[in-house]
Amino acid sequence: MITSKQRSYLRSIANTIQPIFQVGKGGIEENFLKQIDGALEAREIIKVAVLNNSGLTAREASDIICEELQCEGIQAIGNKLVLYRRSKKKPKIELP
Numbered sequence: 001m002i003t004s005k006q007r008s009y010l011r012s013i014a015n016t017i018q019p020i021f022q023v024g025k026g027g028i029e030e031n032f033l034k035q036i037d038g039a040l041e042a043r044e045i046i047k048v049a050v051l052n053n054s055g056l057t058a059r060e061a062s063d064i065i066c067e068e069l070q071c072e073g074i075q076a077i078g079n080k081l082v083l084y085r086r087s088k089k090k091p092k093i094e095l096p
Contacts, residue, residue, distance in 0.1 A: 002072055002084075002095065005096055006095045006096060007072075007074055007075075009095065009096050010045060010074045010082070010084050010093070010095075011075050011082070013045055013093065014045055014047055014074060014075065014082040017045070017046075017047050018047065019047040019048055019049040019080060020039060020046055020047065020048070021035065021036060021039070021046070021048045021049070022048070022049045022050070022051055023048060023049070023050045023051060023054045023056060023061050024051045024053060024054055025051070025053045025054060027054060027055070027056065028056075028061060028064050028065060028068075033065065033068050033069060036048070036065060036069060036083070040069065040071055040083060040084075040085040040087075041085075041087055041088065041089065042087075043092075044084060044085065044086060044087050044091070044092055044093050045074070045082065045083070045084045045093060046082070046083050047080055047081070047082050048061070048065075048080065048081050048082075048083065049079055049080050050079045050080070050081065051079070052079070057076075058076040058077070058078065058079055058080060058081045059073075059081075061076075061081060062076045062081040062083070065081075065083060066083065069083075069085065070085070071084060071085035072085065
């Protein structure tokens with residue numbers, strides 16, 4: 001679990017990055033989760049866009065992904081969500 005200060009720091013980092021994944025009408029499937037898992041290991045923080053035809057809100061998608069991958073949902077605003085998980089091999093982001 002991360003603190004509100006750490007969450008705020010991660011939000012400031014995520015402010016400048018672009019979404020690298022989209023949740024579409026196919027929803028959240030096993031292959032999609034594997035790709036997000038690999039991206040979290042490599043980058044530690046990612047942004048995901050949720051399309052209108054997915055049938056999910058950003059908060060619902062964040063909850064599902066975080067439950068499956070044991071990551072932290074940092075932010076869910078509009079149709080975008082930010083996920084964080086500390087890398088097991090090479091941590092890059094130093095939390096305050």
